[in-house]
Amino acid sequence: MSDQPSYAKIRYAKRKVDEDAVAHAILDQGLVAHVGFVAEGRPMVIPMAYARDGNRLYIHGASKTRIVARNDGLPMCLTVTHVDGLVVARSGFNSSVNYRSCVVHGTARWVEDRAERDHALWLVTDHLLPGRNGEVRAARPQEEKATGVLALEIEAMTVKVRSGPPVDEPEDLALDLWSGVLPVTVALGRGVPDGHTPPTMAEPASLGLARRKFSA
């Protein structure tokens, strides 16, 4: 995938505003991010929930966890990828993947300020379940203490988009071979209530909003 021509990158190099809009859309539609950091000289890549606040990203974790506790002031990379289809070419070489990815580089900052931390946790919940914060009971002090938050100002960003049909060699087009795209979609289903939810209770609005936001 990384070896695919980055049409977006090339085009947006001259159109920063558009690149930001595309990048933010990719980030805002992601269910999870893959967060990279360096631990004892080795690269680590961990899936994490996250949220975007303008040009800043927030991730959270138990206060004790290595990612949150040990990365204050250190460089981080946060990548969100959407796979849109398998590109089925007439050769292995031209086979590819249609995808949209945004690679963000920044420096992790441990969020000390309680108001900013509460704001970040609100955003992380709202990212996955829009409006859910207004449905659940309020957070408790010990819960806020147990959660650590890192902020990441977006210092650099690379958008890559591969879309459309395969690009076969001209001499391959005459081959008696099927070529095209196998679409990949993400779907959010109906909510499955837990054992303590009355079967007659309607789904909260946040589930429908999440379906609309993430179902491709």
Next chain:
Amino acid sequence: MSDQPSYAKIRYAKRKVDEDAVAHAILDQGLVAHVGFVAEGRPMVIPMAYARDGNRLYIHGASKTRIVARNDGLPMCLTVTHVDGLVVARSGFNSSVNYRSCVVHGTARWVEDRAERDHALWLVTDHLLPGRNGEVRAARPQEEKATGVLALEIEAMTVKVRSGPPVDEPEDLALDLWSGVLPVTVALGRGVPDGHTPPTMAEPASLGLARRKFSA
């Protein structure tokens, strides 16, 4: 997500064989991996196609690309994550994500041997489109030269699995709130033929095999 209890990790710590089976299933069902490495002291996370061959992983890229060319002998991290559902709890604190992830640590090895490189490229194509290698025309020497391959022996692996309903505080269960799981699934659709494929031509078998393999 990383702050979720890792049931799998705890349980499988005593049952290595099971952990390997679960880890291999997570790796084999992934569309893309997020590959982490260190470049000029900074973490980088890039989405890449990949394939597993026993206890070894292969990734490929244009011979010139930084990932392939500059990482021979360096530590790498390869993470595959499946998001299975949004865990909608009665509090933001207990809200979570159902997921399966496998984090692999290894050392990148530039594949010099042509037979191993061809084998790796065959596997990467077969990973996304099972059987496709038998459908397309043979690779050409200049295509093989243009492609670089890295091998990664799995030196360490961490499996994390979060599944099931929310775990709410006992005192929250009486609240008049919907709680449960919003399922997330990946679906591969019908193939969309390109402009050079006769509309009457049937989908090749590899597309159906990919649908069965990746549609959750």
